Amino acid sequence: MNSRDRELGMDRPIRRRDFLNGVAVAIGAPLVADYPLLAGQSGGAQPASTYYPPALTGMRGTHPGSYDTAHALRDHTFWNHADKPSDTGERYDLVIVGGGISGLSAAHFYRKAAGNGPRILILDVLDDFGGHAKRNEFDVGGRKLLGYGGTYAIESPSPYSPIAKSVIDELGIDPYSTPRVLDRKLYPSLGMGPGVFFDKETFGADVLLPDPKPIKDADFGDPGTTETHWKVFHEQAPLPAAAKKDIQRIYEGHDDYMPGLSSSEKKARLARMSYAKYLTEIVGADPAVVKYFQTRPHAYFGVGIEAVSAQDAWGFALPGFEGLDLGTEPGPGISHDSIQNDEAEKYWFHFPDGNASIARLLVRKMLPAAIPGNSIEDVVTARADYARLDEAGSNVRIRLNSTVTRVEHLGDVDSAKEVEIAYVKDGKLQSVRAGHCILACWHSMIPYLTSEISERQRKALASAAKVPIVYANVVVKNWTAFHKAGVNSVYAPGSYFNGFQLDLPVSMGDYKCPRAPEEPIVVHLMKTPCRPGLPARDQHRAGRIELYGTTFEAFERHIRDEMGRSLVSGGFDPARDIAAITVNRWPHGYAYEYNSLWDPFWLEGGEQPCVVARQPFGRVAIANADAAAYAYTDAAIDEAYRAVDDLLGISRG
Numbered sequence: 001m002n003s004r005d006r007e008l009g010m011d012r013p014i015r016r017r018d019f020l021n022g023v024a025v026a027i028g029a030p031l032v033a034d035y036p037l038l039a040g041q042s043g044g045a046q047p048a049s050t051y052y053p054p055a056l057t058g059m060r061g062t063h064p065g066s067y068d069t070a071h072a073l074r075d076h077t078f079w080n081h082a083d084k085p086s087d088t089g090e091r092y093d094l095v096i097v098g099g100g101i102s103g104l105s106a107a108h109f110y111r112k113a114a115g116n117g118p119r120i121l122i123l124d125v126l127d128d129f130g131g132h133a134k135r136n137e138f139d140v141g142g143r144k145l146l147g148y149g150g151t152y153a154i155e156s157p158s159p160y161s162p163i164a165k166s167v168i169d170e171l172g173i174d175p176y177s178t179p180r181v182l183d184r185k186l187y188p189s190l191g192m193g194p195g196v197f198f199d200k201e202t203f204g205a206d207v208l209l210p211d212p213k214p215i216k217d218a219d220f221g222d223p224g225t226t227e228t229h230w231k232v233f234h235e236q237a238p239l240p241a242a243a244k245k246d247i248q249r250i251y252e253g254h255d256d257y258m259p260g261l262s263s264s265e266k267k268a269r270l271a272r273m274s275y276a277k278y279l280t281e282i283v284g285a286d287p288a289v290v291k292y293f294q295t296r297p298h299a300y301f302g303v304g305i306e307a308v309s310a311q312d313a314w315g316f317a318l319p320g321f322e323g324l325d326l327g328t329e330p331g332p333g334i335s336h337d338s339i340q341n342d343e344a345e346k347y348w349f350h351f352p353d354g355n356a357s358i359a360r361l362l363v364r365k366m367l368p369a370a371i372p373g374n375s376i377e378d379v380v381t382a383r384a385d386y387a388r389l390d391e392a393g394s395n396v397r398i399r400l401n402s403t404v405t406r407v408e409h410l411g412d413v414d415s416a417k418e419v420e421i422a423y424v425k426d427g428k429l430q431s432v433r434a435g436h437c438i439l440a441c442w443h444s445m446i447p448y449l450t451s452e453i454s455e456r457q458r459k460a461l462a463s464a465a466k467v468p469i470v471y472a473n474v475v476v477k478n479w480t481a482f483h484k485a486g487v488n489s490v491y492a493p494g495s496y497f498n499g500f501q502l503d504l505p506v507s508m509g510d511y512k513c514p515r516a517p518e519e520p521i522v523v524h525l526m527k528t529p530c531r532p533g534l535p536a537r538d539q540h541r542a543g544r545i546e547l548y549g550t551t552f553e554a555f556e557r558h559i560r561d562e563m564g565r566s567l568v569s570g571g572f573d574p575a576r577d578i579a580a581i582t583v584n585r586w587p588h589g590y591a592y593e594y595n596s597l598w599d600p601f602w603l604e605g606g607e608q609p610c611v612v613a614r615q616p617f618g619r620v621a622i623a624n625a626d627a628a629a630y631a632y633t634d635a636a637i638d639e640a641y642r643a644v645d646d647l648l649g650i651s652r653g
């Protein structure tokens, strides 16, 4: 350990679980899913009362050990070693592969449609249910703090469908009630607003400034008076003077940079060029401007402005289009994330653990004993009883730490009455049978699970390369340094993490958000690893590999370094102030969304791979947000409904 590491506090005890290089050691690979927490458990046994994944810190999300079996399948080494699965003797009406929002919603719809309490088994690789919708809990000096380890909020660029809304309604959630639970005025009342951190490796000096033009809401801080902020920006931002002038011109100018073209001609051109190219070649901005805007779209697209179309940047409300008179109607090729819709914007709700509460409410509906309580307020603080998820007498069972390795009809696909589902749990290869099966897992996994689909469908499924993303939650003992520095959120265009922010001030039921800077709080950091310059899918692939190879220790060092340097003016000391760290790693994160730069069919109106990918075969249907190529909770729900419809024809009544 060098002196910088000691300064950062890399030697300080914090709440986390360490693994050798961040990866659990696979004993005798590939059949062994070696996760120390579960040592000694066998398939079907009840977890001990101490089994409580939300409270684990360290590397979470796709946690160490969870992907060994899946990667052995991918590498074609699994079946070389595997024995025949041993039949558990369990028979179900429906087996669902994947316990994310889509899998849980599929169980919900199937139960409603099939009547008479169908027997359903949900299998998931991870040690907790909810898929991306994950909950992080922290205990800081006896006080419970919650964070979202994945899915942040009920929000979608397009309005929720009647089907998706019906689920939200049935769960008792009113997304229009946000003003009752979210205190938008808290941070502004403390003089805190959004900041920008320029790091010395990218910009030549470490400087934190108020953000002169924060993105909308910027996690509910005070955007401040723009005039003062521009003055400070011109005086202190470590950028060439020409670039600073250009940045203000891009934000506030009204020039038509594409004179002589109609609105639709402009949009057609914008759809075919990157935003970076638009800024430098059409707007004529100093190249340093690109560095400033580079990671603005990361949180949605997972790539920077050199890989996002200018039309998408316009739709996404990035600046530089004010004088182009583009109207409000998007042109062909606009991506889902760039559509603005007032109705969709109002349908917004954030639980303290994000949409993990939706997953928990769905589980509560099917297994009331597993999540005590009966309101959307008490679900926030309810402690789930994991021992109740997979009980022998129950009609619905959720079996965690179980990687499905094969799904096969028993007999001819078109006439078989049963499907056999093989899975590995605790290093044992087992099987169950079911009348129906829904694959609600990541589409890129499905070609490794079945040989019963066409080459065309296999390719379409494999093309759903997800966007890698990291959500880190860091508990700090107090946020006086944020208060002193005057920031509640920080955009860090050149740093390892794209930025960070204090948790949203949401109080529900017994859960009260921290309100005074002297209290502990969760700070949320985000990163979408990518390789600027490559096509988007290749960037995601490279980012995914990077994530698997990054140790917890490396994440921790970046967290301490970035927070320490950004907040130096507030007196933040990472060695003293950090109490706990959870890194939620999602190498398979957002569903890939089509866009005009990288998917010609999206611009020119060809067949969408997700439509080919989601076709049912025999007694098996396919769900997951990937089935809509749309990275939102409503898509996961809608596709669950469609998959149940594929099996039972529920939409036909």
Ligand SMILES: Cc1cc2nc3c(=O)[nH]c(=O)nc-3n(C[C@H](O)[C@H](O)[C@H](O)COP(=O)(O)OP(=O)(O)OC[C@H]3O[C@@H](n4cnc5c(N)ncnc54)[C@H](O)[C@@H]3O)c2cc1C
Residues within 6 Å of the ligand: 070, 097, 098, 099, 100, 101, 102, 103, 123, 124, 125, 126, 130, 131, 132, 133, 149, 150, 151, 152, 153, 154, 155, 156, 402, 403, 404, 405, 440, 441, 442, 445, 469, 471, 586, 588, 589, 590, 591, 623, 624, 625, 626, 630, 631, 632, 633, 634, 635, 636
């Ligand atoms: C970090 C992050 C933040 C997000 N924020 C938002 C947001 O704010 N609002 C929003 O609407 N959407 C958001 N999304 C997208 C949203 O989370 C997803 O669209 C939705 O939750 C996906 O649900 P799903 O069930 O389709 O997939 P998932 O949640 O990915 O669930 C699929 C499950 O399948 C399991 N699985 C995979 N292979 C196997 C196998 N072989 N055997 C058994 N199980 C398997 C996985 O472990 C996983 O649990 C976010 C996504 C991420 C990653």
